[in-house]
Amino acid sequence: MAGSVGREPSVVFFDMDDTLFDHSLTCRAALGEVRRAEPRLAVLSLDRLWQTYLDHLGAADLTLGTVGHPPSVYAAARAARFRALAADAGWSCSPAEARELSTAYRTHYQRLRRAVPGAVELVRRVARSRPVGVVTNNQVAEQVDKVEFLGLSTTIDFLIISEAVGAEKPDPAIFRAALAAARARPREAVMVGDSWTNDVLGARRAGIRPVWFNRFRKPRPTRHQVAEVASFRPLARIERLLRRGTPRGPGRAP
Ligand SMILES: [Mg+2]
Numbered sequence: 001m002a003g004s005v006g007r008e009p010s011v012v013f014f015d016m017d018d019t020l021f022d023h024s025l026t027c028r029a030a031l032g033e034v035r036r037a038e039p040r041l042a043v044l045s046l047d048r049l050w051q052t053y054l055d056h057l058g059a060a061d062l063t064l065g066t067v068g069h070p071p072s073v074y075a076a077a078r079a080a081r082f083r084a085l086a087a088d089a090g091w092s093c094s095p096a097e098a099r100e101l102s103t104a105y106r107t108h109y110q111r112l113r114r115a116v117p118g119a120v121e122l123v124r125r126v127a128r129s130r131p132v133g134v135v136t137n138n139q140v141a142e143q144v145d146k147v148e149f150l151g152l153s154t155t156i157d158f159l160i161i162s163e164a165v166g167a168e169k170p171d172p173a174i175f176r177a178a179l180a181a182a183r184a185r186p187r188e189a190v191m192v193g194d195s196w197t198n199d200v201l202g203a204r205r206a207g208i209r210p211v212w213f214n215r216f217r218k219p220r221p222t223r224h225q226v227a228e229v230a231s232f233r234p235l236a237r238i239e240r241l242l243r244r245g246t247p248r249g250p251g252r253a254p
Contacts, residue, residue: 008243009209011182012126013160015169015193016136019213020119021146027053030108034101040091041101052088056081074139078102115150116215118232124155125235126242133158135178135191137168137198158182169195170202179206190242196221211241 017023028050035041035049044052082101086093093101126132134156136143140163147153158181162168165177179186186207193199194213203210204224212228214220220228227241 009130009190010188011131011133011157011184011190012242013133013135013158013175013178013182013189013191013203013208014119014123015191015195015199015213016134016143016146017138018116018194018215019192019199020116020123020134020150020152022114022116024050024054024216026109026113027057029112030105033108033112034105037104038101040093041085041089044085044089048088049085052085053081056084075099075102078106113146113149116232118235118238120150120152122232122235122238123152125239127155127157131157131182133160133178133182135160135169135174135193137162137174139163169193169198170205172202172206175203175206175208179208192242200224200226211238 014020028046031049031053032046035044035046041049079095079098079102082105083093083095083098086098086101123132132155134143134147134152136159138161140161143159143161147156147159158178160174160178160181162174165174167173167177169175175186175191179189182189187209189208190211191199191203191208192211192213193203194215195202196212196218200210200212201224204226210226212226213232214228214230217230220226227244229238229241232238
């Protein structure tokens with residue numbers, strides 16, 4: 001295609017949550033277990049409960065994804081989310097009840113963890129021919145644990161975590177840290193991620209070509225011409241997409 005970039009990337013970066021690790025569906029499954037055990041929450045559908053939880057999580061991430069909070073802060077935020085869910089269900093639950101719900105949720109979440117279908121195979125396949133990095137917003141301990149859970153500790157070459165870097169996506173600083181670790185220039189890299197703001201616009205701002213992993217087929221927020229994939233299967237298709245590059249259009253600047 002005229003005007004397209006057709007080079008092999010020398011490094012591929014992946015987002016973690018909802019790109020490699022299936023945070024959303026693990027969350028939904030854990031909430032389902034909590035709902036099953038608590039009739040006062042069961043007045044809400046699982047879909048409603050899940051969406052409300054994600055909304056609260058998204059809002060909390062704006063402040064909690066930054067650097068260096070003790071675990072008690074995250075536990076308190078989780079309990080606050082459950083108080084909000086209970087309120088949504090018309091139940092004025094006590095702080096102690098909210099803590100119990102959030103502890104039960106956390107236990108179910110850990111037990112029900114899962115990878116995004118095809119993600120681990122894709123990372124392993126890509127890593128055969130070039131360095132692979134993970135660029136992710138969250139706490140170091142949490143994200144290292146996810147890498148281990150996915151069995152990718154010895155596969156990925158760089159693990160760039162916002163807490164360690166002191167900057168979070170979409171800040172170009174975290175992408176610059178990833179490029180420095182890979183000793184790569186922006187145009188040599190590709191970033192695969194599910195978040196339009198953090199991964200697509202963040203990568204573009206840093207000069208890195210993004211591939212939008214749009215598993216839930218969300219509407220495209222802007223008209224930027226960005227490669228998009230809804231599934232990592234078949235692997236050969238996404239591998240081609242990583243190589244092929246994306247058309248350049250008038251809306252190239254974020
Ligand atoms: Mg993500």
